[in-house]
Amino acid sequence: MRNVRAKKSLGQHFLTDLSIAERIAHTLDDFKHLPVLEVGPGMGMLTQYLLEMGLDLTVVELDRESVNYLEASFPQLHGRIIGEDFLKMDLKKLYGDAPFCVIGNYPYNISTQIFFKVLDYRDQVVCCSGMLQREVAQRIAEPPGSKTYGILSVLLQAWYDIEYLFTVDEHVFNPPPKVKSGVVRLKRNDVTDLGVDERMFKRVVKAAFGQRRKTLRNSLKPFFMAQPTVMERDVFRQRPERLGVEDFIALTRLAMEQPPSVT
Secondary structure, X not given: OOOOOXXXXXXXXXXXXXXXXXXXXXXXXXXOOOOEEEEOOOOOOOHHHHHHOOOOEEEEOOOHHHHHHHHHHXXXXXXXXXXXXXXXXXXXXXXXXXXXXXXXXXOHHHHHHHHHHHHHOOOOEEEEEEEEEHHHHHHHHOOOOOOOOOHHHHHHHOOEEEEEEEEEOHHHEEOOOOXXXXXXXXXXXXXXXXXXXXXXXXXXHHHHHHOOOOOHHHHOHHHHOOOHHHHHOHHHHOOHHHOOHHHHHHHHHHHHOOOOOOO
């Protein structure tokens, strides 16, 4: 069967290096006992190694041409190829409340959205690994103080221990992307409750990084209009990229203490 044509509209860049695909597959070595959902398998470069590992594998692929290729090339996946948009899927219909892993060579144009989706299912997604553009991979894994540290960093690091594993050059893809790629692995940590309202936590984090060049005294001012003296504390003289998860939790707790009409 002929190869699948990479579609720019779907952010497709097919990996051609078998050794890299194998390395990505083995990021799940500690989780072989769990079912695995592969996102965007394309022509199955990664899929073949996941199957060789004997994993309980299901794949989700939006591209109809890729689905046809996978059905012809991997008969062992019969009934386990879902031709849908991962971002629109109700994963509880697939796994119920059971734990599972997510892996993929993620489409570059929706990689950030994919990780926000994983966050929505954090109580079930025990491990999430895979490849995406290096800038986003670094942003996810970077500690406070980095220029790439941001909203996604804080929200994911609140619930996951994250490792940036290795960088992948452009020339091992067809077609080659204009940027380098990075492979990351997220492992669910032991946090079950942040101790604050999660919606407020997200609001505070997003507001802080919405004006990341300004100090928190400016970006978080709307949360403390009723008690402006609160913002005399040292933390409000910082820029958001200097703060860790626990710092944002503390700020959220302060915001929650304000009159309801303000927050």
